Amino acid sequence: MVYTKRSDKKKLLTGRAAALGMDLCGIADAAMVDEQAPDGFRPADLLEGARSVVIIAQRMPAGSLRTSGAGDAGGVLFLRSFWNSGLLLDAAAQTLARFIEERTGAPAVPIPAYTPLRIYGGEPRGVVSLKHIAQLAGLGSLGKNSLLINEAHGNTLRLAGVITRAAFTPDRPNLSDPCPPGCTLCIDACPVGAIRDRSIAINDCMRLSIRHPMMQPYALTRFLLWLSKKWKGAHRMVEDMNNMLVTFYAESCTRCLEACPHYRRVAARYAG
Numbered sequence: 134m135v136y137t138k139r140s141d142k143k144k145l146l147t148g149r150a151a152a153l154g155m156d157l158c159g160i161a162d163a164a165m166v167d168e169q170a171p172d173g174f175r176p177a178d179l180l181e182g183a184r185s186v187v188i189i190a191q192r193m194p195a196g197s198l199r200t201s202g203a204g205d206a207g208g209v210l211f212l213r214s215f216w217n218s219g220l221l222l223d224a225a226a227q228t229l230a231r232f233i234e235e236r237t238g239a240p241a242v243p244i245p246a247y248t249p250l251r252i253y254g255g256e257p258r259g260v261v262s263l264k265h266i267a268q269l270a271g272l273g274s275l276g277k278n279s280l281l282i283n284e285a286h287g288n289t290l291r292l293a294g295v296i297t298r299a300a301f302t303p304d305r306p307n308l309s310d311p312c313p314p315g316c317t318l319c320i321d322a323c324p325v326g327a328i329r330d331r332s333i334a335i336n337d338c339m340r341l342s343i344r345h346p347m348m349q350p351y352a353l354t355r356f357l358l359w360l361s362k363k364w365k366g367a368h369r370m371v372e373d374m375n376n377m378l379v380t381f382y383a384e385s386c387t388r389c390l391e392a393c394p395h396y397r398r399v400a401a402r403y404a405g
Contacts, residue, residue, distance in 0.1 A: 159270030222293035239299035271304035287395035322392035
């Protein structure tokens, strides 16, 4: 076990994240996250005495979104790229958690890019909100479609994290507004009207954006989500379905992402 100074620990951590292929690494104060997150979705709910949340981010290839409109084959190519990035993030979070434990002697819990999910207010949500913590860790700020927007990588980042009792110096939160004044491109692009100015009606969004055999017909999924608010047994059943049976799914709508000027800026950089 090797103990290092607090500032040195942070340098070692961000360097390790970069060596694992991560484009960004930021640190949020777990206590600040606890103050803002709802009960049951706080770092302290997952690890008692949590002091830091490390967020890692990797950019999706801009070209993968260009295939999403190329019929079923294009959708599958985007699906594989989307989930391969999740697998890389999950592996990096696992490695970083071990790295933190070995360097600091403090316990660390890796938080995957997707599952597990929990039901909150009849909607599926992550065990913590990685994008909100990423904002507190200075990696970007949330746009009107609630996606994390980073100055260098636009809205193409996927996230994972590590919750730990180790005390790292937190980064400065990014509380800026990334959206151009008066811009409603993402709101106008949503075919189901799910964007409500920096929040998403998740169930409405899922009706068009998620493709999976377990979610067809969608009316059944919507009924189960409604039932989860009325009956605790259904609540647990829907969580189990998501966490055990819907590990992979297809994204069939990315219109709000592609309409965003920040995506177009990144896509233009790799236009060839």
